[in-house]
Structure formats: structure tokens, C-alpha cells
Amino acid sequence: MIRTPLRPLARILRARERGENPDAIEAENRAQRHAEIQDKARGRARSRLCFMAAGFVLAFGTVGFKMAVLASSRPSEPRVQTTGAQIISQRADITDRHGRVLATNLLTYSLYAHPRQMIDPEAAARKLAGIFPDLDLERLRKDFSGKRSFVWIKKKISPEQMQAVHDIGEPALLFGPREMRLYPNGKIASHILGGSTFGKEGVASAEVIGVAGVEKAFDQWLRDPANEGAPLTLSLDLTxxxxxxxxxxxxxxxxxxxxxxxxxxxxxxxxxxxxxxxxxxxxNERPRPLLKGDPSDSPLxxxxxxxxxxxxxxxxxxxVAQALDLRLVSPNTMINSQTPMKIGKYLINDFSNYGERLSVTDVIVKSSNVGTVRIAQLVGVERQRExxxxxxxxxxxxxxxxxxxxxxxxxxxxxxxxxxxxxxxxxxxxxxxxxxxxxxxxxxxxxxxxxxxxxxxxxxxxxxxxxxxxxxxxxxxxxxxxxxxxxxxxxxxxxxxxxxxxxxxxxxxxxxxxxxxxxxxxxxxxxxxxxxxxxxxxxxxxxxxxxxxxxxxxxxxxxxxxxxxxxxxxxxxxxxxxxxxxxxxxxxxxxxxxxxxxxxx
The missing domain is CATH 3.40.710.10 (DD-peptidase/beta-lactamase superfamily)
Structure with missing residues (x-):
């Protein structure tokens, strides 16, 4: 910025020639400079005040608008926001048409261990193998005496088993709460329900996911918190x-x-x-699928x-129904049922000899292959297929x-x-x-x-x-x-x-x-x-x-x-x-x- 000098030389010389006081010129220029500075400061202050006022208006307007929206909306309970990292353990029930439970959740516990904190790993392994006969004793000994800091022992245990583990007295054996899927009717409707297993797992919770049947087909719906626990009602009648x-x-x-x-x-x-x-x-104890042989041999x-x-x-x-619809025959129309019937190089026979002619009704009643083929020929290949x-x-x-x-x-x-x-x-x-x-x-x-x-x-x-x-x-x-x-x-x-x-x-x-x-x-x-x-x-x-x-x-x-x-x-x-x-x-x-x-x- 170019500033005007307080004592400009040209004006000072002219003032001295005219016998005037040069200090008056400096005072005048100083006063003008102060006036300009005050004008600029006043402008800046005015701009700041306008900006702040606009900010306050916008903020209070937003709050007022939000309050108006809330006041005009219907009241509802707040819902917990879930994150991708969270394990969703809740799963809706499945019921029959009368509301009887086919699948539900049961609070249970998992069993895990911190081997490095164990007091007596050998005794703990031996006693656990006694409580859970399906566990491998040698495997437990190896896990408890190795370098691992965490070992899953059982993904779900009964209250009786939990008490037995408590009685061991090993502080490094710990329990984690979780929900497991329970099918209270056992084998009833097993192929429809399908079954479930654990997905993402933690020591404090586990995700239950469907693996077959309705459980898998509606897996996302059953796990969706937005359904607020509403059961999935099937058309089945349990009785x-x-x-x-x-x-x-x-x-x-x-x-x-x-x-x-x-x-x-x-x-x-x-x-x-x-x-x-x-x-x-x-x-509740879904078997493993067959990996070879006839698939129909598997109970799954x-x-x-x-x-x-x-x-x-x-x-x-x-x-026969199609021929009736096309009005090619009536229930009393007589059909050639003489056997055998030859189509190309193939012969078609009946279980018994029903005579030379049968009514359309008797073709169905006596289950005549030949009579049915005759009627199908009247319908035609393309119409039959469609x-x-x-x-x-x-x-x-x-x-x-x-x-x-x-x-x-x-x-x-x-x-x-x-x-x-x-x-x-x-x-x-x-x-x-x-x-x-x-x-x-x-x-x-x-x-x-x-x-x-x-x-x-x-x-x-x-x-x-x-x-x-x-x-x-x-x-x-x-x-x-x-x-x-x-x-x-x-x-x-x-x-x-x-x-x-x-x-x-x-x-x-x-x-x-x-x-x-x-x-x-x-x-x-x-x-x-x-x-x-x-x-x-x-x-x-x-x-x-x-x-x-x-x-x-x-x-x-x-x-x-x-x-x-x-x-x-x-x-x-x-x-x-x-x-x-x-x-x-x-x-x-x-x-x-x-x-x-x-x-x-």
C-alpha cells in the first residue's frame, strides 16, 4: 500500500515561501490518515458482525427446523446402530401356523482356555477329557503345554458340564456367553428347518447362520434387527x-x-x-454330508x-385332462386299447389285457398305458410339451x-x-x-x-x-x-x-x-x-x-x-x-x- 507522506516536500517549500506554518500541513495529513484507518476498521467490524449474524441465523434456523420435524413425526423407540465389525447374535424364532415354536435361541456358554496362565495343565487336560468324552486327551495335553495363548475347547456346553468344569478349579478355564440355535421338536420338520451353525465367533458372543432349509433361505431376514424380533411364521402345522x-x-x-x-x-x-x-x-446335531456314493443315502x-x-x-x-380341455375327447369317448402298441421299434404294453376298447374314464381307472398314449397322440407332441x-x-x-x-x-x-x-x-x-x-x-x-x-x-x-x-x-x-x-x-x-x-x-x-x-x-x-x-x-x-x-x-x-x-x-x-x-x-x-x-x- 502506498502511503501519503505527512510532510510532502513540495507543499512545505510553497508554505515557507508564503510564510505559512509547515506543521499545519503535517497535522492535516495525520488527521486524514487517522480517518482512513478508522473507516477501514469500521468496515472490517461491520463485515464480521454480518457474518456472525448470518451464522447465528443459520444455526438457529437448522435447530428450529429439526425441532419442527421431530414435533410433527410419530414417536418411536430408538434403535441400536450396528456396525460391520459387530457380531449379530440375535436370531428370530421360527413358528408354525399356530405360533408353536419350531426353532428358537437358547443362552449357553462356550469353554476356552489360556494355557499360559494354567496352574496344572496335565490335570486340567485329564479332567476335561473325563467331562467331554469326545475330546482327544493327547491333543489337549499338547495344546495346554505348547506355546499357544488361547485354545477353544467346546463351542457350546450344557449347564451340568459348565458346573463340572467349575469344579476342576482351574482359573485359566474360562466361559463365554453366547446364544445357540435350539430345535425343541427334534427331528420333526428337520428337512424344512434345515439347521444352523456358528459363523463369526468371539469369546463373548457368536453369530448363528443358517446352513440349509428355511434357516438358510431366510438367513438375512432372521438376523435383521429391523424385524424387532418378529418370528418367521411357516405354513406348517406341527401336529x-x-x-x-x-x-x-x-x-x-x-x-x-x-x-x-x-x-x-x-x-x-x-x-x-x-x-x-x-x-x-x-x-440340533446335524450330521456331515456324504462325500461319495448315492446322495439319497444321506439323511440330509x-x-x-x-x-x-x-x-x-x-x-x-x-x-387326459388336456384332451378334455381341447375337447378332443369326453369321459365316455372310446379309445383303442389293443396291445401291444408299436411306436418305431418300441412296443408298449399294459399290465393286463383290457380288451380292444376302453372309455377315457376307464383308461384312467384301469391305468392303461396304451390308452393314455393314444390320447396323448391326439393332443400332439408340441401341445403336450407346452x-x-x-x-x-x-x-x-x-x-x-x-x-x-x-x-x-x-x-x-x-x-x-x-x-x-x-x-x-x-x-x-x-x-x-x-x-x-x-x-x-x-x-x-x-x-x-x-x-x-x-x-x-x-x-x-x-x-x-x-x-x-x-x-x-x-x-x-x-x-x-x-x-x-x-x-x-x-x-x-x-x-x-x-x-x-x-x-x-x-x-x-x-x-x-x-x-x-x-x-x-x-x-x-x-x-x-x-x-x-x-x-x-x-x-x-x-x-x-x-x-x-x-x-x-x-x-x-x-x-x-x-x-x-x-x-x-x-x-x-x-x-x-x-x-x-x-x-x-x-x-x-x-x-x-x-x-x-x-x-x-
Whole structure:
């Protein structure tokens, strides 16, 4: 900055020439300089005051706005903010449709040690091996006497075991609180629940994560604090599930079967009321998976979802229902059933000789392979394929368990005439029993597709009409006659109008071809037939029952139907379904008196 001198030489010389006092010039310049300095200081002070005022206005405005927002918002409890480094140990319960607990949490303790602080490592190792027989004594000795400063001993212990460890008196043996997952019903619904294990672990807490089933499919939801502890409500009925597993287990034993599957589903909603796969396991002590051999030999294998089977004659209702829908046949249309039937180089035969002609209804009642193929030929290869695809038989089910994605049906890549023929009576296309249950539910639901679900109260989505209501009613009437006078007469349960279809399919051999004496026997049913409410599918893997005469039978009519009938007797009353009296049954379904039966025969 250029400053003006207080005594400028030119003005001083002129003042002296005029006889003026030069000091007056200095005083004038000094006063002017002081005035300029004061003006600048005043400007700076004014700017600072304006800035401070603006800051105060902004701050108080922000506070006022926040107070207004809080005053106008609804009150709520504050939530704890979680961080990525924190171990989230809380996990929501899982309940059945009536609120009964299927999975919950239990406070327990872990056991760990600081070997460097031990007083008597040898005695501690020896006494711990006595309390926990599964521990390796030599391993404990090595861990306690080595250089390690921290050793996990047990991830969870019982109160009795905790007291026994206390009694050892070793101060370097410490306990850490944690929550463990508890399945109070043991093996019941084990394949649906799946199981859990510990994820991130610390001495004060441990993260519980799902490893299979519903626990894995809803893992994030079950661990989300935002749900505020609300349970996950499944569509299962615990009482019905327990009854199903008991009946299946007994049936599996009586029928000498390798495995068994049962599925009970609501027709209107697709909600699975019970679903069992045997053999099963206890999710509290989940076994290790098999690393070699047949996966179905493992108790972890979920036959209802993961098992892909050729389900035999249970498929015969599909081409018949489609032909009814396309108005290619009626229930009374006569079909050529003369055997054998030749397609290319292959011969198709029936279990018995049913004569030269059968009505469409009797094709289903007597389970004629030849008659079914004739009807499938009327439908045509492309239309047959599209119909089965619309039923959901070409894709995994969307049921809410982690194994659902692995249950992809085995669909032929090519679909020539011979494939269309064999698929029409349940060979050449392998699906799970759950696929079959959903397809039968679609027929029972008036032709509207049903998608299975394990979540209770979920609003079913509006789905496509796969089949006309008239064709669906016609198919249901045929399935009812299969039970009253066909291959499934053993499935009849008084008062419940069971309708269904048997299916006995040879098991494919891993070396190619089929086994001669191993089958998968299935009975797919609906009840009550006049007002369908439930679908029940029972599948037995390799059943074999010896009759009074000593003959061995493996057919579904002699095995799966008996198990299904007992299931209906047990579970229908549990679900509040009362048996209809004879006067309440439809006229066409009333049984004839024995005297009239003899006359008619």
C-alpha cells in the first residue's frame, strides 16, 4: 500500500515561501490518515458482525427446523446402530401356523482356555477329557503345554458340564456367553428347518447362520434387527407334521422301503401343511454330508424337493385332462386299447389285457398305458410339451428352502414321438414329489396354477389358467373313480371322498436301463373330491411287501395307497375336516349295498 507522506516536500517549500506554518500541513495529513484507518476498521467490524449474524441465523434456523420435524413425526423407540465389525447374535424364532415354536435361541456358554496362565495343565487336560468324552486327551495335553495363548475347547456346553468344569478349579478355564440355535421338536420338520451353525465367533458372543432349509433361505431376514424380533411364521402345522412323520415311518418299515416322502398341501393357497422326507435327522446335531456314493443315502437328502423320480402312472391324468380341455375327447369317448402298441421299434404294453376298447374314464381307472398314449397322440407332441411346462414340471419349484434350486426336473432335450408316449405314462421325465403335488393341486383348483409355499398367510398371486374349470372337474371325477373302483381302492377312507392316481415306476440304474425289482411307488391324491381342499402325495422308494400267499408286491396300489389312507384318517380330523355322512355324499359316490353289488356283478 502506498502511503501519503505527512510532510510532502513540495507543499512545505510553497508554505515557507508564503510564510505559512509547515506543521499545519503535517497535522492535516495525520488527521486524514487517522480517518482512513478508522473507516477501514469500521468496515472490517461491520463485515464480521454480518457474518456472525448470518451464522447465528443459520444455526438457529437448522435447530428450529429439526425441532419442527421431530414435533410433527410419530414417536418411536430408538434403535441400536450396528456396525460391520459387530457380531449379530440375535436370531428370530421360527413358528408354525399356530405360533408353536419350531426353532428358537437358547443362552449357553462356550469353554476356552489360556494355557499360559494354567496352574496344572496335565490335570486340567485329564479332567476335561473325563467331562467331554469326545475330546482327544493327547491333543489337549499338547495344546495346554505348547506355546499357544488361547485354545477353544467346546463351542457350546450344557449347564451340568459348565458346573463340572467349575469344579476342576482351574482359573485359566474360562466361559463365554453366547446364544445357540435350539430345535425343541427334534427331528420333526428337520428337512424344512434345515439347521444352523456358528459363523463369526468371539469369546463373548457368536453369530448363528443358517446352513440349509428355511434357516438358510431366510438367513438375512432372521438376523435383521429391523424385524424387532418378529418370528418367521411357516405354513406348517406341527401336529399334522408329527402325525405324518409317524405314519410315514411306520409305513416305510412295514413296506420295507428305502425311503419315504409325504406332502400335504392346501389346494386354494399352495401352503404346505406338512412335508416329510425319511430317513431324517436331528437339526440340533446335524450330521456331515456324504462325500461319495448315492446322495439319497444321506439323511440330509430331501426326497420331497431334491429327489427327481419318474413318477409313473400318476402322470396319466395330465394328457387326459388336456384332451378334455381341447375337447378332443369326453369321459365316455372310446379309445383303442389293443396291445401291444408299436411306436418305431418300441412296443408298449399294459399290465393286463383290457380288451380292444376302453372309455377315457376307464383308461384312467384301469391305468392303461396304451390308452393314455393314444390320447396323448391326439393332443400332439408340441401341445403336450407346452402343457407340462405350464404345470411347472420343467423348472425348480419356488418353495422357500435353500434346496429348491437343486430340484430341477430331468427333462428330455429331444421330444420325439416315443418320448411323448413314455412321458404320458410317467417315464422319461423325472420330477420331484413336490412338483407332482403342485400339478395335482392345479387340477383340483379348477385349472388355476398353484405354486407351493412354506410361508403362512402370504397372499397367493393371481396365476395363469392352465386348464379350463370344466376339464378340471372332469379329471377330478375320473380320479375319484380310480379310488372307488380302480387301482387305488385301498386308499378309500369313509367320509373323505379321496380321489387320486397310483404310479409304479421302475427305478433307473446308474449303469443304464432299469432295475428289474426296484420301483418308486407313488399315490397322488385329493380330498374331498367334491370340494377339493387338500392334496396329499405319498412316495415310497423301493417298497416291497409280501402278501398272505407269499407273493411279493411292489405296486403303489399295494403299498403307497395304504400309507396315504392311514395319513388321511390321522390328519384330516387334526385339520378340522369332518367326515361326511352317507347322506352328504354326492349321489354318484354313494356305495351300493352288498346285495345290489352281487346282482350287478
Amino acid at each position: 399334522v407334521q408329527a402325525a405324518m412323520e409317524e405314519v410315514l415311518s411306520n409305513g416305510m418299515s412295514v413296506m420295507n422301503a428305502k425311503g419315504a416322502t409325504g406332502i400335504l398341501m392346501e389346494v386354494a393357497t399352495g401352503e404346505v401343511v406338512a412335508m416329510a422326507s425319511l430317513p431324517d435327522f436331528d437339526p 437328502f430331501n426326497r420331497a424337493v431334491q429327489g427327481q423320480y419318474e413318477l409313473g402312472s400318476t402322470f396319466k391324468i395330465f394328457p 402343457f407340462l411346462k405350464d404345470l411347472g414340471l420343467f423348472e425348480p419349484t419356488a418353495i422357500e428352502i435353500s434346496e429348491a434350486s437343486t430340484g430341477r426336473p430331468l427333462v428330455p432335450q429331444r421330444w420325439p414321438a416315443v418320448t411323448a408316449a413314455t412321458v404320458s405314462f410317467g417315464h422319461g421325465l423325472a420330477t420331484s414329489p413336490l412338483h407332482l403335488a403342485a400339478a395335482y393341486a392345479t387340477i383340483a383348483n379348477g385349472g388355476t396354477r398353484v405354486r407351493p409355499t412354506l410361508i403362512h398367510g402370504r397372499k397367493p398371486r393371481r396365476d395363469e389358467q392352465v386348464l379350463s374349470a370344466e376339464a378340471a372337474r372332469g379329471a377330478m371325477a375320473m380320479l375319484r373313480q380310480v379310488v372307488t373302483r380302480g387301482t387305488a381302492r385301498s386308499a378309500e377312507v369313509a367320509g373323505y371322498e379321496v380321489a387320486g392316481k397310483t404310479g409304479t415306476a421302475d427305478k433307473p440304474s446308474p449303469n443304464g436301463g432299469y432295475y428289474k425289482s426296484k420301483v418308486v411307488a407313488t399315490f397322488a391324491s385329493v380330498f374331498p373330491a367334491s370340494d377339493p381342499k387338500y392334496v396329499l402325495v405319498v412316495t415310497l422308494d423301493e417298497p416291497s411287501v409280501t402278501g398272505v400267499s407269499g407273493a411279493v408286491s411292489r405296486t403303489a396300489g399295494a403299498t403307497a395307497t395304504l400309507v396315504a389312507a392311514e395319513l388321511v384318517r390321522r390328519v384330516a380330523p387334526l385339520m378340522g375336516l369332518r367326515p361326511a355322512t352317507e347322506s352328504q355324499l354326492p349321489m354318484v359316490e354313494r356305495p351300493l349295498p352288498d346285495r345290489l353289488k352281487l346282482v350287478s356283478n
